[in-house]
Amino acid sequence: MSLSKITPCLWFDGQAEEAAQFYTTIFPNSRITTTQYYTDAGKEYHGREAGSVMVVEFTIFNGQHTFTALNGGPQFTFSEAISFQIDCEDQDEVNYYWDKLSAGGDERRQQCGWVVDKFGLAWQVIPRRLKEMLSDKDRVKSSRVTESMMRMKKLDVVQLERAFEGA
Structure with a gap:
């Protein structure tokens, strides 16, 4: 039920x-x-x-x-106008869901953590830490994270953390 x-x-x-x-x-x-x-x-x-x-x-x-x-x-x-977000604990979980859901999917429709599966359904595979960084009160830090994320297909937590810290 x-x-x-x-x-x-x-x-x-x-x-x-x-x-x-x-x-x-x-x-x-x-x-x-x-x-x-x-x-x-x-x-x-x-x-x-x-x-x-x-x-x-x-x-x-x-x-x-x-x-x-x-x-x-x-x-x-389906279109990316509707998607399902997966709240991932860490990079291992991001990798797991990304790899499973992207198998046979449309690679041209992957950006910023979004993956379209083989049925055309869109998923957002998002590390929990990304939400924290994007919500940070320091707009310079969150802006660097956004800029880094925009260049990614599958999200990389280590790269996002480096952008957040200004490295």
Whole structure:
């Protein structure tokens, strides 16, 4: 059962089950919770074959985050206008999520910690320390961090720290 009253619904064109399996292998203690199938009812609207996957519900991070993956068709695609932020403890965690999510993704759409996965979904793989540095009251320090970050694809905590300290 979801802990939240808001569940993101991710629209796919026949890849909902594959995507749910992909995400549940990346994030700890994740699982597919339910799968629903199309029937002949409404076929004149959805055009899907009876028995094909319609919706896959899954949770990630110990069931803390619930998602719905819908095989809705080719009408809509993802863009970076919507992304999911992953709050990473350290560089090892940044590397883990970046490597997993970028596999088969669009390298041309990677910048400043943003990665677009093989389904076109955008993620922000962000070290917790970056948020602290960007929120620092010393605007000169936070400006140097921003400038350093803008030149990166995958974020490098050591380089960001050096920029923060003026090194």
